Amino acid sequence: MVTKCRNCPLRTRPIFEMMTENEVIFMQSFKNGELVVDAGTTIMMEASNSPQLYTALDGMGLRYKTLLSGERQVLNFVMPGDFIGLQAGVMHEMHHSVEATTDMTLCVFDRKRLWELFRDHPERAFDLTWIAAVEEHLLGESLAILGRMSGVERIARAFVRLFDRGAAIGATQGMEMPLPYKQQDLADALGLSLVHANKMLKRLRSEGTATWRNGRLIIHDYDRLCRIARLEKDATPVARPLI
Amino acid sequence: MVTKCRNCPLRTRPIFEMMTENEVIFMQSFKNGELVVDAGTTIMMEASNSPQLYTALDGMGLRYKTLLSGERQVLNFVMPGDFIGLQAGVMHEMHHSVEATTDMTLCVFDRKRLWELFRDHPERAFDLTWIAAVEEHLLGESLAILGRMSGVERIARAFVRLFDRGAAIGATQGMEMPLPYKQQDLADALGLSLVHANKMLKRLRSEGTATWRNGRLIIHDYDRLCRIARLEKDATPVARPLI
DNA sequence: CGTTCCATTGAAGTGGTTCAAGTACTGTGG
DNA sequence: CCACAGTACTTGAACCACTTCAATGGAACG
Structure with a gap:
């Protein structure tokens, strides 16, 4: 169909x-x-x-x-x-x-x-x-991001961007969304080793900023995440065409 | 005029x-x-x-x-x-x-x-x-490049790319071309600190691969440079439109 | 002839990598 | 129903590529 x-x-x-x-x-x-x-x-x-x-x-x-x-x-x-x-x-x-x-x-x-x-x-x-x-x-x-930001910062940035994109297409539920990638994928995107990415994820998790587990991203503290990601929280995303 | x-x-x-x-x-x-x-x-x-x-x-x-x-x-x-x-x-x-x-x-x-x-x-x-x-x-x-390559590799890659572009528009003379940037510019392009970029430039210079001085790039050993840059040396660049 | 801008170099510290091992889960075949 | 193999995630430890700090030299310029 x-x-x-x-x-x-x-x-x-x-x-x-x-x-x-x-x-x-x-x-x-x-x-x-x-x-x-x-x-x-x-x-x-x-x-x-x-x-x-x-x-x-x-x-x-x-x-x-x-x-x-x-x-x-x-x-x-x-x-x-x-x-x-x-x-x-x-x-x-x-x-x-x-x-x-x-x-x-x-x-x-x-x-x-x-x-x-x-x-x-x-x-x-x-x-x-x-x-x-x-x-x-x-x-x-x-x-x-790759040129100028540290490990945690890169991950925080990726999370904010992914979450915002998810929200734009209606893929989020509250402050959660499905994020079905592997840690290796994220590491490969951010120019980090798998091991280091894992450790930075743990840091964000244990300080209560964001949790990414079982293919699901949960953002506990969006403001803090933005701060880490060096992003201002305003950012009304601009409309773009669909083809 | x-x-x-x-x-x-x-x-x-x-x-x-x-x-x-x-x-x-x-x-x-x-x-x-x-x-x-x-x-x-x-x-x-x-x-x-x-x-x-x-x-x-x-x-x-x-x-x-x-x-x-x-x-x-x-x-x-x-x-x-x-x-x-x-x-x-x-x-x-x-x-x-x-x-x-x-x-x-x-x-x-x-x-x-x-x-x-x-x-x-x-x-x-x-x-x-x-x-x-x-x-x-x-x-x-x-x-x-930023995600996966080391300092020297990044610089080598940048040199090959710049030289090839220079050759394509006729800006090269033999194995030389004008490259009027500052070290800081290159460092900022490659996600390196100025200090480290400088040291890697010195390495390429002292091992006789390429010299970049006074706004001029001289390539002494193109093959080696490509090898460092992890590039195959063939690469006929594709024609592109001009607007 | 001081000021400014850029390149250079050394030394110290660290954020990240690599290696290595262990855990946890899932699917598969006996 | 259990053994195992495969995949993803986790963690510790050692090392090093790169950063930051700091100081110097050299060329250009008013």
Whole structure:
């Protein structure tokens, strides 16, 4: 049973830009189908050139790069509403891999029709560029985190960001949310060793700031977490387009 | 004396995608003028919303973020051919600052006309998205560098990347190129302290791999540098569009 | 000719890594 | 129903890559 764009549960969330009736109709025609994958599946492979582009509809995943040494750098976490495959769409190949952490459902678009979008729907093309710019901004922020912040600070920052994203798409219940990653994933995202990440998690837990256990993140003290993460607590997130 | 797009010295470099006659004409009409700034000028300010967009024509600069603590993370280095201000163009504001390191000349575009580009020139809009995707890819690579590589490795990597970019735009003479940054800039880009960056530079110098002095980078042993940087030496860089 | 900016170097301290071992849980086959 | 194998998490201990502090040298500049 494929979700119609009209009934897309993401579309109407305030974090996403409002779509006009026509846009919904176009997106529906642009949508090719749905892909359902098991946890652990590689959705897109570095250096490959996927014929399909996706938008995550349900479930969580992660983007990562593999270094020559075999180490892995997680670039960011994929949550519902995220567009996957832009690089494959415009450049000649992907420069990172995407993997499903949980079972996932993705909207499928045909790469070849991307050009149609640019030719006939400039507003949507604009949105796509917007998405790319947001992605760039997020990576820039991550870069600053890895470059300048300590272990606990990085973890606190990751928790705040993930929680805020979760809240934006309605994945939170109170001050909790599902966070189905492994400690190794987080460590790989933050440029920390597994051991050290584990110890910093323990610190946050035992001082009563945040607990991450059994795939669930519980924030006990959001203010303190923000302070540790060196974030001001205001931050009304800006709406972004959904494709 | 303003450079005509037709005579743009960058356009014909193999690193940039070929432009059709019509595209050159359109770019010329899109170009609003030129901006010439002194070394040290801030071209774009984080959280501002510049009415203008630029393409670097001559000179070098850098993009950076300022953290709440006042520290600075350099996101990357700006060289001729780089587009500046995409975030201001599509999002509501810039998320990083851009500063001229040397005197610079920039092509100026009117932000308000960006929409025209999307509406009437889908190929160019596509190119703009492409550029955003390239930017994203570069930041992803930087993230992996900061996350997983040691001090010397980071510096070696930066040198190879900068030299390759320099070669692509014809800024190199033999195995040398001008690199007018300060050690602090490099340290801020690589997430190292100034002191440590300095010591690693000394190591590369004294083992005869690369020397960076008086704003000039000299590579004595490119192969070794690549090995240190964990890069395979092939890497024909892909052509990218110029806007 | 002092001031300022940048590069350089030494010394001390530490945040993080690596190694190594142990626990806890889950699924699988006998 | 139990043994075991596999995976994730936890913890301690030793080490070292990097940071911070502090001082010096050299070039540029008014």
